[in-house]
Amino acid sequence: MRCLNCLTVCNAADSTCPGCNKPLVLGRRSRSSGFRVSKYALICMVVGEAFFNTYGRRWFPSTGNDINMEFVMWAGVVGAGCAVVGAFLDMMLGGPSGAK
Ligand SMILES: [Zn+2]
Numbered sequence: 654m655r656c657l658n659c660l661t662v663c664n665a666a667d668s669t670c671p672g673c674n675k676p677l678v679l680g681r682r683s684r685s686s687g688f689r690v691s692k693y694a695l696i697c698m699v700v701g702e703a704f705f706n707t708y709g710r711r712w713f714p715s716t717g718n719d720i721n722m723e724f725v726m727w728a729g730v731v732g733a734g735c736a737v738v739g740a741f742l743d744m745m746l747g748g749p750s751g752a753k
Pocket of ligand 1: 656657658659660661670671672673674675
């Protein structure tokens with residue numbers, strides 16, 4: 654592994670970098686915080702889709718076994734919109750991108 658600060662090759666057992674003496678930051682940490690953003694977006698998207706699937710059908714009455722393309726399209730729009738709201742919500746709550 655390499656130090657993210659000075660790119661010195663470090664021993665995985667080291668807790669600090671031998672080159673610059675900074676604590677070694679594992680790549681796993683930044684990846685998990687990035688996942689947190691997408692998790693918020695994902696949750697909002699799922700909730701939005703579930704809500705739309707429950708209440709949206711009354712606006713798009715099913716015609717037999719045919720898939721209502723308009724309903725599918727709007728479900729996608731609602732899902733994408735909720736994902737954006739979820740990502741925005743994470744930023745407002747002090748997500749990793751908003752920190753510092
Ligand atoms: Zn270093």
